[in-house]
Amino acid sequence: MGSRSFVRSPVSCSAVNEFFTCSSHCSRNYYQCSNTMKSQRAQVGQTLLPRKLRKSTRWQTALFTQRRIVSNCCSDLSTTYTEEVPNYLALNVLQDQSNTGQDNIRKVLVILNPNSGFRSSRAVFYKKVQSTLKLSGFTMKVVETAYAGHAKVLASTVDLSTCPDGIICVGGDGVVNEVLNGLLGRDDLKEALQLPIGIVPAGSDNSLVWTVLGIRDPVSAATALAKGGFTPIDVFAVKWIQAGVTHFGLTASFCGFVADVLQLSENFRLQLGPFRYVIAGLLKFLSLPQYRFEVDYLPSPGRNPELKSPTQNCCDQLSDGSKVKRGSTEDNWVMRKGEFLGILVCNHFCKPAQGLLSPVMAPKAQHDDGSLDLILIHGSGRLRLFCFFVAYQFCWHLLLPFVEYVKVKQVKIRPVGGTHNGCGVDGELLQGEGQAEWQCSLLPAQVPSRRRGAMDVSLLAYRCFIAFYSHLQYLPCTVLVLE
Numbered sequence: 194m195g196s197r198s199f200v201r202s203p204v205s206c207s208a209v210n211e212f213f214t215c216s217s218h219c220s221r222n223y224y225q226c227s228n229t230m231k232s233q234r235a236q237v238g239q240t241l242l243p244r245k246l247r248k249s250t251r252w253q254t255a256l257f258t259q260r261r262i263v264s265n266c267c268s269d270l271s272t273t274y275t276e277e278v279p280n281y282l283a284l285n286v287l288q289d290q291s292n293t294g295q296d297n298i299r300k301v302l303v304i305l306n307p308n309s310g311f312r313s314s315r316a317v318f319y320k321k322v323q324s325t326l327k328l329s330g331f332t333m334k335v336v337e338t339a340y341a342g343h344a345k346v347l348a349s350t351v352d353l354s355t356c357p358d359g360i361i362c363v364g365g366d367g368v369v370n371e372v373l374n375g376l377l378g379r380d381d382l383k384e385a386l387q388l389p390i391g392i393v394p395a396g397s398d399n400s401l402v403w404t405v406l407g408i409r410d411p412v413s414a415a416t417a418l419a420k421g422g423f424t425p426i427d428v429f430a431v432k433w434i435q436a437g438v439t440h441f442g443l444t445a446s447f448c449g450f451v452a453d454v455l456q457l458s459e460n461f462r463l464q465l466g467p468f469r470y471v472i473a474g475l476l477k478f479l480s481l482p483q484y485r486f487e488v489d490y491l492p493s494p495g496r497n498p499e500l501k502s503p504t505q506n507c508c509d510q511l512s513d514g515s516k517v518k519r520g521s522t523e524d525n526w527v528m529r530k531g532e533f534l535g536i537l538v539c540n541h542f543c544k545p546a547q548g549l550l551s552p553v554m555a556p557k558a559q560h561d562d563g564s565l566d567l568i569l570i571h572g573s574g575r576l577r578l579f580c581f582f583v584a585y586q587f588c589w590h591l592l593l594p595f596v597e598y599v600k601v602k603q604v605k606i607r608p609v610g611g612t613h614n615g616c617g618v619d620g621e622l623l624q625g626e627g628q629a630e631w632q633c634s635l636l637p638a639q640v641p642s643r644r645r646g647a648m649d650v651s652l653l654a655y656r657c658f659i660a661f662y663s664h665l666q667y668l669p670c671t672v673l674v675l676e
C-alpha cells in the first residue's frame with residue numbers, strides 16, 4: 194500500500210532517478226524501499242517546488258517510473274522495451290501486482306477486430322493494453338478476427354473452460370455485439386450467460402463503454418479490467434417476426450434515417466474510418482427519402498406519468514391524426530402510424546463519443562432500469578431533420594413538438610410501402626426482406642450468480658437475460674463490460 198502513496202506524492206525527478214538506480218535489479222526491493230525514499234524526497238519536492246511545477250513533475254515522474262517498471266519487471270513477457278503504459282493508474286496496477294498471488298490469475302479470450310475504427314486495434318492492444326493486463330494477472334489467448342461475423346463464431350464455439358474469466362473485445366460496439374450474440378446462441382447457454390464480456394475501446398464510436406462507464410481510452414479500460422468488478426446491463430432482443438430470427442443488443446436499435454446512414458457509411462469505412470458516419474449522414478440528408486412506419490409500443494408500467502402530454506397530443510395529430518389508438522386495457526398497446534424521420538429504441542442514454550457537445554440521445558434511459566426508451570421523430574423533410582439535429586446537439590431535442598419520448602417494454606415496427614426495411618442494432622444493420630416487422634423487447638432480468646474470486650475482474654458487465662426463441666427459459670446471466 195505504501196507504493197500507492199509513493200505514486201501520489203510529489204517527488205522530484207532526481208528522487209525517482211536515484212530510486213531506480215538502486216532498484217534496477219529487483220522490482221520487489223523497489224516497492225519495499227519506496228516508502229523511505231518517498232518520505233525523504235517528498236519533503237524536498239514540497240519545499241522547493243511551486244505547486245504547479247510540483248504537479249507537472251509528478252506527472253512526468255509517473256510516466257518515467259512506469260516505463261522503467263515495465264522494463265525491469267517484465268522480462269518474461271512478450272512486450273518490448275518500447276511499449277509504454279502512459280497512464281498513472283497503470284502504475285497502481287503494477288504495484289498491486291506485487292501483492293497478488295497465483296489465485297489472481299484470470300484466463301480470458303481476447304477477440305481483436307483489426308478492422309475497427311482507424312484499424313488501430315492491434316497497436317492499441319499490443320502497445321497500450323497488453324502489458325497492463327499481463328501484469329495484473331491476465332492469461333490471454335488473443336485471436337484476431339479474419340472476417341465480419343468471425344467474433345460471433347468464436348464466441349459461439351470457444352471451449353468455455355479455456356476462458357473461464359471472460360472474453361475481452363478489442364474493437365468497437367460491433368465486435369461486442371457479435372460476441373454477445375455468439376454467447377447467446379450457444380447450446381450451453383447457462384454457462385455462457387455467466388461469462389463476462391470485457392471491452393477495450395478501439396472502434397469508431399464505442400458508445401456502450403463510453404455511455405455506461407465514461408471510458409473511451411483503452412488504457413483506462415485496461416486499468417478498469419485489471420481492477421475488477423462488473424456492471425450489469427440490460428439486454429434487448431430484436432426479432433424479425435417473419436423470419437423468426439432474433440438478434441441481441443446492448444445499446445440501441447433504430448429504423449429510418451439513422452439506419453440508412455449506417456448502411457451508406459459502410460461504403461466509406463476503408464477510406465474514412467470513424468468519419469464515415471458524418472459523410473454518409475450528409476449524403477443521406479441531401480437525398481432524404483420519406484419513411485413511413487406503423488409502430489406499436491407497450492409503455493413501461495409506472496414509468497410514464499407524462500403519457501398523453503401536450504407533446505404527445507401534438508404528435509397524435511402529426512402522426513396521421515386520428516390514427517392514434519389505444520390498445521386494449523389489458524396490455525395498453527399504443528399505436529402510431531405515419532411518417533417518421535427516425536425511430537430509436539435506446540437501452541442506455543446513448544452518448545456518442547464523437548459528438549461536438551457530448552449530447553445524449555435518451556437522457557432518461559438507464560442501462561439497468563428494466564425498460565427501453567423509445568424516441569419517435571415524427572414527420573418528414575430536411576428542415577425538420579435539421580431542427581432535430583441542431584436541438585440534439587444541445588440536448589433540447591425532446592422539447593420539439595414532433596418528438597415523442599416514452600419508456601416502453603416492447604416495440605413493434607413495420608416499415609410501410611417502399612420504406613427501407615433495415616433495422617440497426619448496436620451499429621450493425623439487420624436487413625429484412627419483403628414485408629419485415631421488427632419486435633424489440635427486453636429480456637427478463639436475471640440476478641447474476643456470484644463468480645469465483647478471480648471474477649472480481651473488471652469488465653463491463655451485463656445482467657439481463659434471456660428468454661428467447663419460443664421456449665422461454667429464465668437463466669442467470671452475466672454480461673460483462675469494462676468497469
Ligand SMILES: Nc1ncnc2c1ncn2[C@@H]1O[C@H](COP(=O)(O)OP(=O)(O)OP(=O)(O)O)[C@@H](O)[C@H]1O
Binds near residue numbers: 310368397398
Ligand atoms: N477481419 C475483419 N474484416 C472485415 N470486417 C470485420 C473483420 N472483423 C470484424 N469485422 C466487422 O467489422 C465491423 C465493425 O467492427 P467494430 O464495431 O468493432 O468497429 P467500428 O464499426 O469501427 O466501431 P463502432 O461499432 O464502435 O462504431 C463489424 O460489423 C464486424 O463484423
